[in-house]
Amino acid sequence: xxxxxxxxxxxxxxTRPVEFPLAMESxxxxxGVDLEVVVVGNGWEPTGVPDGVRTVHLAENVGIPEGRNVGxxxxxxxxxxxxxxxxxxxxxxxxxxxxDVLDRDPRVAAVQPRPVDPAGRPSPxxxxxxxxxxGALRPGVVTWVWEGTFAVRxxxxxxxxxxxxxxxxxxxxxxxxxxxxxAGYVGWYAPDIVMHHPATSPTRHAVYYRMxxxxxxxxxxxxxxxxxxxxxxxxxxxxxxxxxRSPRRLAPWFEGFRxxxxxxxxxxRPMSWRTVWRLTRAGRPPxx
Numbered sequence: 001x002x003x004x005x006x007x008x009x010x011x012x013x014x015t016r017p018v019e020f021p022l023a024m025e026s027x028x029x030x031x032g033v034d035l036e037v038v039v040v041g042n043g044w045e046p047t048g049v050p051d052g053v054r055t056v057h058l059a060e061n062v063g064i065p066e067g068r069n070v071g072x073x074x075x076x077x078x079x080x081x082x083x084x085x086x087x088x089x090x091x092x093x094x095x096x097x098x099x100d101v102l103d104r105d106p107r108v109a110a111v112q113p114r115p116v117d118p119a120g121r122p123s124p125x126x127x128x129x130x131x132x133x134x135g136a137l138r139p140g141v142v143t144w145v146w147e148g149t150f151a152v153r154x155x156x157x158x159x160x161x162x163x164x165x166x167x168x169x170x171x172x173x174x175x176x177x178x179x180x181x182x183a184g185y186v187g188w189y190a191p192d193i194v195m196h197h198p199a200t201s202p203t204r205h206a207v208y209y210r211m212x213x214x215x216x217x218x219x220x221x222x223x224x225x226x227x228x229x230x231x232x233x234x235x236x237x238x239x240x241x242x243x244x245r246s247p248r249r250l251a252p253w254f255e256g257f258r259x260x261x262x263x264x265x266x267x268x269r270p271m272s273w274r275t276v277w278r279l280t281r282a283g284r285p286p287x288x
Contacts, residue, residue, distance in 0.1 A: 004099045007077030007154070008037045011067045012085040014044035019086035019198075024050055026089040032096030039085075040071040064147070065172040066165030072157065080157055084148045088118065088196040097193045098151040109157075109185035110177065112142070112150040113193040121199040129189055131284060142187045143284040147173040149195055156185055164222070166266055169207060171215040178223045178286070181279060182271040209249055210256035213240070217260025224286055225270050231287045 008027060012020060027037060028050060038054045039046045043061035056074050058067065072080050079099055089095070094113060101111040114136065115127045125133025129142040160179035163172050177187055202208050216236055220229045237257070244250050271286070279286050 003032065003034045004079060004096070004103070005034045005077045006036070006079045006081055006095055006099060006151070007072070007075030008035060008081040008083050008095075009068055009071030009075060010037065010039045010083050010085055011042055011064060011071060012039055012044065012046065013042050013061065014046070016086050017048075019088075021048065023083070023085050023087050024053070026087075027083060027095075028053075029092045030089065030095040031092050033099060034077075035095065036076050038071050038075040040067050040074070042067040063165070063168030065163035065167050065169075069162045069165050072154075072162060078154055079151050080154050081151045082147065082149065084197060086198055087115075087149050090194060090196055094193060094195055095151070098190070101188055101190055101193075102151065102153060105188070107184075107186050108188045109180045109183070110145050110150055110152040111188045111190055112145040113195045114189075114191040115146065115148065115197040116194055117199040118196040119198070124199055124201075126202070127197075129187065131288065137191050139190055139192065140188070141282055142189045143181060143279050143282050144174050144177040145187050145189075148197055152180075153185075156180060156183060159183060164218070164266060166264065167215050167218065168211060169215075170202075170211040171219050175215075175219050175222060178219075178271060178275075178279075179269070182223075182269075182275045186282070209244075209252040210259070213253045213256030214260040215256075217257055218265040221260070221265045222268055223271055225273065225276065228276070228287055235288055 038056060039049050040056045040058065042058050045057045046055040049055055056070055068082055079102060081095060098111050098113060102108055112129060115123065117123060127146050128136045129144050129146055160183055164175045217233060220232045224232055240253060244253065276286055
């Protein structure tokens with residue numbers, strides 16, 4: 001019996017000397033699949049990489065989505081596993097179980113495990129790919145995935161054009177998964193498959209608020225039918241103002257929003273109204 005072939009993409013800036021070796025150790029211990037691993041050094045020449053692992057050196061930090069695109073192009077496999085360099089797989093069958101989810105249902109193009117902080121800190125809501133982050137233990141169809149660690153069918157990933165590389169950081173998972181849904185597939189959340197990841201705050205990145213807003217505008221301009229663009233952005237602007245409140249945080253957010261209205265969004269491929277309806281039935285109408 002032929003084993004599933006999986007290409008694992010690990011993006012790293014070389015800033016996690018403790019976490020990175022553990023991440024690689026648990027990844028290479030996976031059984032039940034033919035695993036090919038590539039480490040993409042994002043502005044870093046990869047060192048201390050285990051034998052048998054390929055590396056790609058990017059002289060400059062090209063951002064998360066483009067770095068992952070580079071890795072996907074450099075590795076084989078019918079399934080691509082995107083894997084954070086500070087993740088950890090607590091059992092040796094995590095990858096095989098993710099692939100099994102894809103094998104059981106041809107509708108499912110991407111599957112996300114349940115991240116758990118190894119130190120017991122509360123899980124961020126953004127880890128659960130549902131509005132409001134509810135239902136952390138409930139499996140089912142989802143309209144986006146947490147980008148840190150998940151598996152996706154290669155033919156679907158390549159078919160929709162991969163990650164929006166120019167996003168650099170923020171909302172690239174929504175852009176990718178909306179295209180996956182528009183291609184006729186769905187995402188799946190598998191909370192019974194557990195992986196470990198430290199609970200960190202996205203606001204630790206200095207560019208968070210600006211790119212969060214810019215990319216939110218780009219996601220809408222690239223993917224939504226024109227009648228939905230303004231309602232989508234209006235809803236998210238109102239939510240952001242209510243959540244952030246602080247002028248110190250809102251100033252860079254509105255700077256990014258204005259930037260998103262200018263050139264740079266990239267190719268516009270609006271989803272069909274059928275996809276709008278499917279997303280709505282799945283619990284995530286594309287105006288919220």
